[in-house]
Each structure stands twice: as C-alpha cells, then as structure tokens.
Amino acid sequence: MHTTDTIKDTEHHGPSYTLFVIIWAILLVLTGVTVYAAEIDLGFLNVVMALSIATIKASLVTFIFMHLKYENLTFKIMVLMAFAILSIFIGLTFFDTAYRVAV
Amino acid sequence: MSDTVMDKGFFAPKGGSKIMEWLFTTDHKRIGMLYLWAILIFFSVGVCLGLALRLELFAPGPTIMTQQAFNAIFTLHGVVMIFLVVIPSIPAAFGNIFLPLQLGAEDVAFPRLNMFSFWLYIVGGGIALTSLFTAGGAPDTGWTFYVPFSSISTTNVSVAVLGVFVLGFSSILTGLNFIVTIHRMRAEGMTWLRMPLFPWALYATAWIQVLATPILSITVLLIAIERLLGMGIFDPARGGDPLLYQHLFWIYSHPAVYIMILPAMGVISDIIPVFCRKPIFGYKTIIGSSLAIAFAGSLVWAHHMFVSGMSDTAVMVFSFLTFIVAVPSAVKVFNWLSTMYKGSIRPEPPLIFALGFIFLFAMGGITGLVLGSAGTDMHVHDTYFVVGHFHFVIFGGTGMGLFASMHYWFPKIYGRMYNKRIATWSAIIIIAGINGLYFPMYLLGLAGMPRRYYDYLPQYTDLHQLSTYGSWITAMGLVLMFWNLWHGRKHGRVVGKNPWGAATLEWTLPSPPPTHNFDEDPIVTHGPYHYDGLIPEEDAVNESEGDK
C-alpha cells in the first residue's frame, strides 16, 4: 500500500484502505479519550472538552471518510456555510435564553 | 409565423394518455405549468377564504359565520396562502420553466427529483386539506401553530402539521435542484456574472430553502409528537419552554418571507430594464443585495417576539439586526428607479405590474421598520398594523411579482398575446384595490384593533368596511386579469419569438419553447441586459394600433 501517494492522486481513486483504517483507529482512540476525560470533574469544562473532541472526530469523518478533503473549494465553502448558519441559529438564540430574567 | 398552424412546442402531445404524460412528466416546463395551475387553484381558494373573512368583519358581532369557523378560516387562509401559494409561487412555477431556459440548459439538474417535488407538493396540500374534514375538524391555531394552544387544541392540528412537513420537503428539494442546476448546468459562456438576475434571485432563495426549511420540518414534527406522545418538550412544568417553539418557528418562518419575496425581486429586476431599453443599474449590487438579504434574513427572526417575554437583550439585538435587512432591500428599489431614469420607457402591462410591485412593496417595507423597531412594535404588535404590513409586502410584493411574471412570460409560454389594454386596467384596479383593502388596516392597527379577532368595537366599523370594499375591488381586478389571460391563451394575437425585445436566452427560442429547449447548446457572449440591435416587436404593433 502506498499511503503517501494516494493522498496526492486521490482525485480519481479516493483514499486508500490503509488511510481509512488509520483514521478509524484514531477515531477509536479519541472515543476512549473522551470517555476517560468525562470521568475527571472539570465542571463546565467537561462539556467544552467533550464537544471539542467530538468536533475533531467529526472533522476526521467529514474530511476523510466523506472525502471532503479531496473535493473542490465550492464544496468546502458550502459545508462551512451550513455549519456557520447552524451556529448562528444556536448562538443568537442565547441572546434570549442566557439573559432571561429568572423564570 | 403562420396564424393557423401554430407549433405547440412542449405542449404538443407525445402520444399515449394525455393525463399520464403530464402527471409523470420530467420536462421542467411541464412541471412548471403543473405548479402554476395548482398554485392558481389554491390561490383562488385562499382568495375566497380571505373574502369571507372580510365579509365577516364588515360589521361588529356575528355577520356570516361562527367564532370557531372564523378561527378555522383565518388559519386555513394563512396555511393555504403561505405554504401552498406564496412559497412555491414564483420559484416552483416560473423558476422551473425559465431557470433552465435562462441558463441555456436542457433541463434542471435532477428532472425526476423535480417531478417528485411536485408530487410531494400535491400530497402535502392534500394532507393539509384532509385535516379540515377529519377528526376534530379544521385547525384553529393560526398558521403559526403556536404552543401551548397547538398542543392542546382539539382540532386536527396533527394532520395539518404533517401536511406542512411534506410541503417543506417539497420546497427543500426544489431549492436543492436549483442550486445544483445553477452550479452545474450553465451553458458555455454563461459565467456567473452573465446570469440574469432572476436566476441569481432563485439561487439566493434556494439556499434559504435548503438551510432554513429543515428547522420548520423539525418544529412541526415536534408539535406532532407532542400531541401524539406527550413528550413535554415545550411544557414548562416538565422543563420545556414554549418560547423555544417561537424561536424555532421563526428561525424558519422569517427567512421564509425572503423565500417569498426574493424571486419576485428577481423577476422585477429582469422586467424593468427590458421595458426601459437600458441595462440594469448596478447589476452586481443587486446580486450582492440578494445574497445579503438571504444571509441577513437569517439573523433577525426574533423580531416577531418582542412582546413574548424574551430577554431585553435579545429584543435590542434583534431589533438592531432587523434594520440591517432594510439596507439591501432599499438598494434594490433605488437600483430599479435608477434603471428607469432616462430610459426609453414602454408602459406595457408587465411594467405596470412591476411598478405596482415597487410602490406596494415600499409601502409594506417602510412600515416594516415601524415593526422592526422594538419601541414602536410594542404599540402595534399583534394588531391590524402587522396584517397590513404583511399583506402589502406579500400580496403587494410577491403577488404583483407573480402577476408581472405571468404577463411578462405569457407570450413565451403560449406564443400569443393577451389584450394589453385590459391587462393594464386590471393592474390598475388591483393596485387600487390592494391599497383600499390594506391601507385601512394600518389605521386600524394604530388605533388598537387586534388581529385575529372575530368581533370589534363600533368605532372600528368604518375602517373595517373600507377594507372590505377594497377586498371587492381587488377581487374584481383579479377576475378581470385572469379572464383576460385565460381568453388570451386560445384567442390572443399570435406573436413572434421576442415581443418585448428582451436579451435573455429564453427569448431566442420559439414560443412555446420546444420540449428539448435548445436545438444546439447556446454559447453566450454577452450579458443579459445587452439590448443593442433588439427592437421590441410590440413597438410596431402598438404603433399600428395607435394609427387606427
């Protein structure tokens, strides 16, 4: 298997089996890390930590498993836009709920 | 072109069952026509419901219907008009027919998905209407389906929201189809900056359809599972929050008004230069403003909730953000007017409708600022002021945009011309009627008349009656307009390829266009508003008629 080469000429062939298995292994390790990290009590940071690791995992899935890394710029911008809009929806809602006078 | 034997173009029967070949067609032009007819049928239903509401409000106290019927009818009027008429109107009907033609493509990117969207539209409409006649009867919640009432109403809300879910899916798939079509199906030489402004407007709209509609889908699904399974997601006693329903609902439904208005703005941007014989003023600015409206429109939803009890911080933030949307909208209006300045203006019917659009949209848009400003909104919130504002923008804006498209593209679709004098008169009557119908609502709202009320105090009687008279004038104008178009389909004067002298690609095709669109793939060498050497065929006709 020629892992390094495949990344370059994936335009037509997609990533190799090996790369996928490596990514899969990393995903499993990250799953272990996030489960382990949840045992330590960091208060609110637990949520931040859990979401950060989830986002790393999600990026690996999106860029490698879903081939986004090998798609052209248009696709990447579109994906970015979808996530940006979702974060706007969540973020702006907090202008209400985070500042509500005690219920 | 011979008067007797007319080429039927895409209308020509393909052999086999005529019904089947239309119902299962994948031809974007036929699908567009199916949408158009379905939308016009639902539109007439919605108009009748609206007339009934106005009639009920002609006098205080019970007039022609019960309270429950009134609640059901204003709900139905809203659901039918919003989800079945206005949202699909211009994109699904004229977008389908003319987007591929304007891009120089043979069809949309996914023709069979397009057929599927149409079928979802019909099924969704069917489900929504089924809710009227099944268990519990017609929903009485208003088209907004606010909790907690929608989760406890004994009427058939569950079925109605299921219909809305399906309609949302149909809208999403149309948007998806258009985005891919615009990205991938443009003819050679049709660069992004040579696209007419109608496809640009559809592009901005399609993104809202794809990114905002799923929020509506999940929101109405939550109502359904709330009613069927009692999850308690919006129940404060169980940790829920009814205001979050309003957030979710408006996260979609505010951008949805841009789904409604942007395509109309696109049509107007295409019509005005044609009838002024001048390239559009500020082409790139109009594109930018379409995209800016689509984006900024996603940031402002909570201005529907100023008096709902959400935090004061949110009230200020959303009020501020709301004003941002006014900027690109105004940019468009100024660009249209600048296009007309020193233009060689032909007052043909499509232009009259377009001017009606600008006037009525401005009336609605400016009162939108009154509502967007939190301080003044407190006074007029949930009054007839809001009803007036919304109808000026949507009926006066999108409605006029739809009528303008119908008159603009009619000769392309049928190869014939309607009676232009009658068309002009119908436009004037409708514009006058809309003012008579909705302007009194502003005054009613300022005077404190709440919306969705069955009854009112005697001091509001005069204005309510004025509004009802206006509804009759509008209805007469509509009847005149539709009759004229109906008549023109079969009996109008036969016209050539390009009666208006427009420079976009659909006018290079025969009328009606053939099934396969272009005989050979067009190669585009100039922009969409390049009128050199194009003389409107109608000019000669108008002149000879003037001689008589």
Next chain:
Amino acid sequence: MSEHPKDYLGAKMGMWLFLFTEILLFGGLFVLYAVTLQRYPAEFHEASKMLDTTMGTINTIVLITSSLFAALAVTALQKADIKKAKIFLILTIILAGVFLVNKYFEWGAKIGHGIYPGSPDIADWAPGKQAFFALYYTMTGLHGIHIVIGMAVLGWIYWLIEKEKCTPDYFIVLENGGLYWHLVDLIWIYLFPLYYLIA
C-alpha cells in the same frame, strides 16, 4: 436511478445539499438541547448519570466501525473489486443492525424502569431531568429512524451492485449512500458525549 445522470459532481453536490438539510433538521433539536443544558446544568449532570455509558461507548464503536466499512466499500468499488465492495457493504448494514439492537435494549431497560416522557414515575422529578429525557428520546429516536432509513438505502444499493446498475464506472450511488451513512455517524458523534458523558 436507472438513467445515469451525466454529471458526477452535480449528483454529489446534490447529496451534500441534502446532508445540510439533515444537519439543520437535527440542528433545531441541538438548539433546544443547548438552551436546556444551559438552563439546567445540574439536572442534566444528574440525569446523564442514569444512562449506561458502556452501552453508549459500545454503540459509538459499532457505528464508527460501520462508517469505516462504508468508506471501504466505496474505495473497493472504485478499485473495481466488486466482491470486496459487497462484503464491506454487508458488514456496514450488519453493524447498523447491531447498533439498533443495542439501542432497543437500552431504551427497553429505561422504559421498563418507568423512565420515559409522560410516565407517572418521573412526574415528580425536577423539570430539568424530565427535559433531559424528553430530548434524549426525541433525538436518539430521530437518529434511530435515520439508521433504519440508512440500512434500507444501503440494502437497495447492494441490490443495485448485484444488478450491475452501480459499477466501478458508475459508483456515484454508492458514494452518495456512503455520504448519508457517514452523516448518521457524524450526528451520533455529537449525541454520544452530549447525553452519556456530561455526567
């Protein structure tokens, strides 16, 4: 899709756009989750402890592995190794089934203990804890429906490969099916920590 769309990139773009709608569909629920978590952090902490982290972890591993096989299936078909592609696809579907069975036992145990929305047993719980479970059932339920749809779609694609309608020269259907499956995985990657690990 018996007639081949001429445009490979266009078909893929359409699929990505569809995935955006799925993300936003769940997005509405994530809005609810975020707000409710911010409002009831202590209750969420407490309620989260009641979920079985081991079960959740196993399901995470199952789904990630299933996602791997979906990715491998696409590569195999691109390399014209049809036999391998079919095996990978079958493994993907089997693991999806394992996930559902696991979920069935998990939900079953909870419901058996009277922990479900509207249950009389939890009626006097703190509102935040009730909200946690209302959202838990809604979101994992909707996710479960997506798993079922995904299994059906992948099964259909298997049949297409069998019928040689999805081939090494024309693999977009499998690629799009794979994209859908990865998205289902992606959503679970967020659901897992948000429900099981905030204890």
